[in-house]
Amino acid sequence: MQIIDTNVSLSRWPLRRLPLDETPELVARLRRYGVVQAWAGSFDGLLHKDIAGVNLRLAADCRKHGNGLLVPFGSVNPTLPDWEDDVRRCHEEYQMPGIRLHPSYHGYQLDDARFAHLLELAAERKLVVQITLTMEDERMQHPLLRVPHVDTKPLLEMAGTRPDVPIVLLNAFRSVRAEQAAALASAGNIYFEIAMLEGVGGVGKLLQKVPIDRLLFGSHAPLFIFESALEKLRESALHGRILKGLCTDNARRLHP
Amino acid sequence: MTDIKHMEARTAEHRPTGQGVTRRESLRIGAVGALSASLQLTRRSWAEAGSGNREADATEPVRTTTGETRIWDGHTHLASIRGEKPADRMAQLIEYADRMRIERLVVFMGWPFAYDPSPDQFRRQNDQVLAAIHDWPDRVLGYAYVNPNHIDHSLEEMQRCIVRGPMVGIKLWVAKRCNDSALDPIVQRATELQIPIYQHTWLKITGNLPGESTPSDLAELASRHPRATLLCGHAGGDWELGIRTVRPFKNILLEVAGGDPTAGFVEMAVRELGAERVIYGSDAGGRSFASQLAKVEAAGITDREKKLILGVNLRRLLSPIFKTKGLKS
Ligand SMILES: [Zn+2]
Numbered sequence: 298m299q300i301i302d303t304n305v306s307l308s309r310w311p312l313r314r315l316p317l318d319e320t321p322e323l324v325a326r327l328r329r330y331g332v333v334q335a336w337a338g339s340f341d342g343l344l345h346k347d348i349a350g351v352n353l354r355l356a357a358d359c360r361k362h363g364n365g366l367l368v369p370f371g372s373v374n375p376t377l378p379d380w381e382d383d384v385r386r387c388h389e390e391y392q393m394p395g396i397r398l399h400p401s402y403h404g405y406q407l408d409d410a411r412f413a414h415l416l417e418l419a420a421e422r423k424l425v426v427q428i429t430l431t432m433e434d435e436r437m438q439h440p441l442l443r444v445p446h447v448d449t450k451p452l453l454e455m456a457g458t459r460p461d462v463p464i465v466l467l468n469a470f471r472s473v474r475a476e477q478a479a480a481l482a483s484a485g486n487i488y489f490e491i492a493m494l495e496g497v498g499g500v501g502k503l504l505q506k507v508p509i510d511r512l513l514f515g516s517h518a519p520l521f522i523f524e525s526a527l528e529k530l531r532e533s534a535l536h537g538r539i540l541k542g543l544c545t546d547n548a549r550r551l552h553p
Numbered sequence: 554m555t556d557i558k559h560m561e562a563r564t565a566e567h568r569p570t571g572q573g574v575t576r577r578e579s580l581r582i583g584a585v586g587a588l589s590a591s592l593q594l595t596r597r598s599w600a601e602a603g604s605g606n607r608e609a610d611a612t613e614p615v616r617t618t619t620g621e622t623r624i625w626d627g628h629t630h631l632a633s634i635r636g637e638k639p640a641d642r643m644a645q646l647i648e649y650a651d652r653m654r655i656e657r658l659v660v661f662m663g664w665p666f667a668y669d670p671s672p673d674q675f676r677r678q679n680d681q682v683l684a685a686i687h688d689w690p691d692r693v694l695g696y697a698y699v700n701p702n703h704i705d706h707s708l709e710e711m712q713r714c715i716v717r718g719p720m721v722g723i724k725l726w727v728a729k730r731c732n733d734s735a736l737d738p739i740v741q742r743a744t745e746l747q748i749p750i751y752q753h754t755w756l757k758i759t760g761n762l763p764g765e766s767t768p769s770d771l772a773e774l775a776s777r778h779p780r781a782t783l784l785c786g787h788a789g790g791d792w793e794l795g796i797r798t799v800r801p802f803k804n805i806l807l808e809v810a811g812g813d814p815t816a817g818f819v820e821m822a823v824r825e826l827g828a829e830r831v832i833y834g835s836d837a838g839g840r841s842f843a844s845q846l847a848k849v850e851a852a853g854i855t856d857r858e859k860k861l862i863l864g865v866n867l868r869r870l871l872s873p874i875f876k877t878k879g880l881k882s
Contacts (some may be wrong), residue, residue, distance in 0.1 A: 313793075313817065314817070315816045315817055316816050316817055316820065316853050317816065369692060398575050403849070406832055433813065433815070434790075434812065434813050435758075435759060436755070436757040436758060436791075437756075437757070437758065437790055437791040437792075438758055438761050439758075440758055443758065453780050470648075493813070495839070495840050495844060496633060496838060496839060496840065496841055497633070497634065497645075497646065497835075497837040497838040497839075497840070497841050497842060498645075498649055498841070499841050518816070519816055519817065520755070520816060521813065521815060521816060521852070522815070522816050522844075522847045522848060522851045523815040524847040524850060524851040525814035525843060525844040525847035525848075525851075526843075527843075527847075528653070528841075528842075528843030528846060528847050528850075529841055529843040529844070530841055531652060531653070531843070532649055532652055532653060532841055532843040534652060
């Protein structure tokens with residue numbers, strides 16, 4: 298069974314050292330479980346202002362340690378001066394298939410005109426756009442770093458107008474209920490991964506509401522334990538076309 | 554309480570799909586052995602399949618623990634699962650537990666959840682749990698849900714559910730902060746009965762409920778009752794603080810259920826408290842068995858430590874009441 302993990306991050310989580318925050322160790326763990334591709338952003342993208350430097354290091358780390366496994370998704374912060382050039386560099390200089398956004402860490406909402414413009418640029422360059430809705434449980438955030446969940450409501454209207462941009466919502470299920478996910482999936486070209494999906498048999502239950510072709514495998518490693526996402530497949534007794542769709546095929550359609 | 558015939562009937566009904574061994578066989582030969590047997594030893598683990606490019610099935614084990622790890626889940630609920638009757642809900646929970654090779658489930662509280670239940674409400678919820686235990690005597694254990702705002706009724710309920718009934722512990726939730734002296738009679742009685750007290754704790758930056766305990770509240774209670782066995786539910790949520798808070802209180806064990814599967818949690822707990830003081834629980838159905846088991850199974854600790862957390866510690870805590878009741882663990 299091959300897996301494409303659409304939600305990993307490199308470098309350092311700002312608030313804690315993690316068992317797998319050295320890239321070679323993360324890569325070894327992913328390989329052990331049959332991960333053939335991991336879409337990697339950078340924790341540095343959350344708070345660093347020098348996003349160009351963040352993406353340069355991310356691309357270099359993926360090349361150096363990934364041996365084809367790590368696929369960089371550069372961070373873009375559309376509130377920074379000349380952010381459009383970060384999009385250009387991600388695409389032209391590093392040949393990234395997509396970019397990763399952290400709207401709540403960067404202080405804008407999805408009804409912001411800059412976000413709409415960003416989607417335009419992504420469409421022109423055929424980039425996948427990942428939006429991280431949250432990084433951690435809001436109840437245990439650092440008192441000086443209380444970051445809200447991204448509100449997805451604006452996407453319900455916008456996404457329909459941009460069928461040319463695949464939008465992957467990362468860590469969606471802390472704040473997005475299955476019914477809302479279903480509405481988002483039918484509104485536009487929107488995908489979800491399972492890292493923050495909870496509830497016993499959660500994936501199986503989600504599949505009763507959200508079409509399988511919109512679900513991707515994601516672990517949120519190394520902040521989350523990779524095996525958590527993996528064990529969910531077994532808990533829901535997934536098999537055959539459903540399992541393969543979730544673990545590989547759906548992601549491959551976005552980044553062949 | 555052991556009712557083998559009853560259990561085998563159940564087992565046949567609830568044989569996990571695609572597995573060629575019954576659950577009883579699986580318990581006898583051990584979880585990993587059973588899985589191998591059920592897969593007729595023809596398939597390799599995911600890890601091997603990943604490195605060897607051979608197709609494997611996703612329902613194969615990804616377990617990092619080795620040998621016959623007997624997993625007891627110290628924290629599950631009948632809520633967050635659909636079903637008219639306790640039996641319907643319990644059957645579903647057992648089916649998921651079978652998939653994850655969990656041998657026993659501690660269940661507490663019925664449905665619907667009530668923050669400050671009246672005596673009638675907590676009795677009704679305990680009745681739901683009693684029904685689940687009745688149907689699955691070898692798989693399900695129960696803690697009695699009581700409310701310190703109703704002390705006399707709570708003590709009566711302990712008598713009904715634990716002394717005269719099959720339950721083996723106490724669950725306290727969010728009706729009253731646990732540093733309150735109102736809890737003392739409940740804790741004293743539990744200490745006499747040699748049963749554990751599971752106290753929900755959370756330290757929320759977003760604000761606790763009025764009656765919701767923090768790990769510091771539990772520490773106060775522990776210092777008043779050094780002979781009581783107290784479980785710090787959810788490790789206080791904010792586990793980096795929860796672990797430090799309970800560290801000096803040797804009669805508090807840390808329970809890891811019900812928070813995100815954040816890497817490094819169990820490693821820190823073992824480093825600071827020792828594995829003997831850490832207990833696995835899931836908080837299923839609200840949480841997934843998968844995410845919560847992964848906290849322990851994927852942790853960078855020894856297999857011996859994993860075994861302690863996944864079952865040995867809970868069996869040790871329950872051994873006095875098991876002995877009293879003539880139960881086998
Ligand atoms: Zn619970």
